Amino acid sequence: MADAGRQPIGVFDSGLGGLTVVRALTERLPSEKILYLGDTARVPYGSKSGETVVRYSRMSAHFLMGRDIKILMVACNTASAYALDALAADLAIPVLGAVEPGADEAVAATVRGEVGVIGTLGTVRSGSYPRAIAARDPRIRVAQLACPLLVPLVEEGWLGGAGDRLEDRAAAAIAERYLGELCAAAPNLDVLVLGCTHYPLVRALLARTAERLWDRPIALVDSAQAMARAADRILSQAGLLAGGAGGLSCFVTDDARFAEVAARFLGHPIATVEKVDL
Amino acid sequence: MADAGRQPIGVFDSGLGGLTVVRALTERLPSEKILYLGDTARVPYGSKSGETVVRYSRMSAHFLMGRDIKILMVACNTASAYALDALAADLAIPVLGAVEPGADEAVAATVRGEVGVIGTLGTVRSGSYPRAIAARDPRIRVAQLACPLLVPLVEEGWLGGAGDRLEDRAAAAIAERYLGELCAAAPNLDVLVLGCTHYPLVRALLARTAERLWDRPIALVDSAQAMARAADRILSQAGLLAGGAGGLSCFVTDDARFAEVAARFLGHPIATVEKVDL
Numbered sequence: 001m002a003d004a005g006r007q008p009i010g011v012f013d014s015g016l017g018g019l020t021v022v023r024a025l026t027e028r029l030p031s032e033k034i035l036y037l038g039d040t041a042r043v044p045y046g047s048k049s050g051e052t053v054v055r056y057s058r059m060s061a062h063f064l065m066g067r068d069i070k071i072l073m074v075a076c077n078t079a080s081a082y083a084l085d086a087l088a089a090d091l092a093i094p095v096l097g098a099v100e101p102g103a104d105e106a107v108a109a110t111v112r113g114e115v116g117v118i119g120t121l122g123t124v125r126s127g128s129y130p131r132a133i134a135a136r137d138p139r140i141r142v143a144q145l146a147c148p149l150l151v152p153l154v155e156e157g158w159l160g161g162a163g164d165r166l167e168d169r170a171a172a173a174i175a176e177r178y179l180g181e182l183c184a185a186a187p188n189l190d191v192l193v194l195g196c197t198h199y200p201l202v203r204a205l206l207a208r209t210a211e212r213l214w215d216r217p218i219a220l221v222d223s224a225q226a227m228a229r230a231a232d233r234i235l236s237q238a239g240l241l242a243g244g245a246g247g248l249s250c251f252v253t254d255d256a257r258f259a260e261v262a263a264r265f266l267g268h269p270i271a272t273v274e275k276v277d278l
Numbered sequence: 279m280a281d282a283g284r285q286p287i288g289v290f291d292s293g294l295g296g297l298t299v300v301r302a303l304t305e306r307l308p309s310e311k312i313l314y315l316g317d318t319a320r321v322p323y324g325s326k327s328g329e330t331v332v333r334y335s336r337m338s339a340h341f342l343m344g345r346d347i348k349i350l351m352v353a354c355n356t357a358s359a360y361a362l363d364a365l366a367a368d369l370a371i372p373v374l375g376a377v378e379p380g381a382d383e384a385v386a387a388t389v390r391g392e393v394g395v396i397g398t399l400g401t402v403r404s405g406s407y408p409r410a411i412a413a414r415d416p417r418i419r420v421a422q423l424a425c426p427l428l429v430p431l432v433e434e435g436w437l438g439g440a441g442d443r444l445e446d447r448a449a450a451a452i453a454e455r456y457l458g459e460l461c462a463a464a465p466n467l468d469v470l471v472l473g474c475t476h477y478p479l480v481r482a483l484l485a486r487t488a489e490r491l492w493d494r495p496i497a498l499v500d501s502a503q504a505m506a507r508a509a510d511r512i513l514s515q516a517g518l519l520a521g522g523a524g525g526l527s528c529f530v531t532d533d534a535r536f537a538e539v540a541a542r543f544l545g546h547p548i549a550t551v552e553k554v555d556l
Contacts, residue, residue: 040325040326041320041326041330043325047318047321048318049532049533052319052532148430148433148434149427149430149431149434149436149448151430152426152427152429152430153427155426156426156427158427166451166454166455166458167451167455169447169451170427170448170451170452170455173444173445173447173448173451174448176444177443177444177445177448180444254326254327254330255327
């Protein structure tokens with residue numbers, strides 16, 4: 001068991017957004033060794049078909065399995081939506097997606113019985129959140145909205161501070177346009193799931209905008225934090241938590257513009273990164 | 279010669295943006311048969327490294343060459359920037375990129391001798407426009423700016439009408455933020471190259487914003503129109519123009535969300551599309 005605990009945690013994402021999951025993991029489980037793979041040569045998955053996403057996800061999982069991981073975390077919501085069942089069937093280790101932990105927390109948090117989900121086009125179209133929430137409590141209503149501009153907004157670093165710079169005004173107009181549409185469709189919701197690993201970086205903007213639009217507190221479910229909590233629980237129950245010094249090794253399939261964006265997601269500069277072919 | 283003229287024109291792009299080139303071609307040369315390949319499974323190229331872009335471009339060119347095209351048009355600015363020399367060396371037919379035609383028209387249009395170029399991160403980082411313009415007239419100053427949010431803005435269909443809807447306000451703030459930065463860096467420019475096939479769809483917004491910021495007329499060079507004019511010239515000089523009825527055949531590597539976005543770029547619904555593996 002002690003030996004098994006020393007194996008790394010494998011995390012993969014279509015790009016760099018999954019580093020928000022790494023950040024949540026290292027804050028919660030600082031003794032864990034983490035292998036991160038970002039399929040940056042083929043990012044984003046959110047606009048691709050299910051068939052393509054499953055194929056790419058299998059290649060990423062295969063790479064990490066070759067490095068003897070103890071759990072696979074699929075940090076990409078789109079990949080979780082389309083490929084989780086296939087990966088769980090393929091692999092002999094626990095596979096944790098981005099959807100189930102967020103669905104658990106959303107169901108626990110709603111009082112009015114209405115939950116909103118925002119994510120990429122792929123995540124929304126897959127229907128994975130409504131399905132996961134219905135499996136937990138079929139009485140809960142779910143309103144979804146795809147917000148394709150939020151990912152490039154975050155990657156540009158326009159995070160929507162409260163100031164009056166043009167990038168803040170652009171971010172504010174985008175958030176208000178999307179959440180306004182959701183508010184008109186679901187005036188009764190009290191929980192909003194951030195169903196994309198990029199969104200924690202605009203969490204403050206989304207929280208501020210949501211509270212103003214619905215005119216009451218809205219509970220935000222951050223799928224990165226929810227995944228870290230779920231991984232802690234799974235590893236702990238299996239006696240697979242590591243001791244000693246943790247660490248992060250990063251792999252990408254294309255290294256353009258890596259460092260700047262990675263540091264934004266991770267909260268600090270990244271030490272080393274290796275480019276790999278899948 | 280008459281037989282050669284009946285071969286199709288091949289156009290490829292990383293995604294659907296190159297359909298703005300198809301649109302310009304069909305308006306100008308309605309008798310031409312056009313084969314369009316959008317590498318939608320791996321879009322966008324703009325954030326990927328040169329090495330990756332060259333590899334993907336070779337696969338797309340190989341596919342179209344297998345269908346006996348008479349000219350290859352690389353409608354993706356990023357692919358033109360990185361892969362044009364490699365493709366021209368590989369192939370025995372004319373290869374026309376997106377950069378050279380736009381550079382020609384920019385050099386002809388500037389009176390003050392200062393040209394602005396906006397495009398994806400990949401196009402700007404490659405330096406292909408400054409190089410192409412310097413090769414034509416080394417006295418011309420070139421100011422570049424990457425505008426990563428414009429592509430998702432166009433794909434979302436927020437084209438920045440003059441109204442006061444939230445999506446118009448978002449588009450206006452984004453355009454003003456980017457062009458404002460360019461105006462501060464290059465107050466003297468009088469020509470602005472739209473160095474990305476998506477940008478013609480926000481041409482009116484960019485023209486309006488540029489005229490207000492620089493406070494005088496700014497000539498916009500549309501690389502899709504420039505490519506169609508250049509293809510006309512090349513085929514005409516080689517005696518390779520087609521007669522009779524033209525037509526468009528579309529191929530994509532992933533068919534998610536194709537129809538809606540394609541119609542926006544093309545200006546009309548698309549009849550048939552075939553999904554292919556490269």
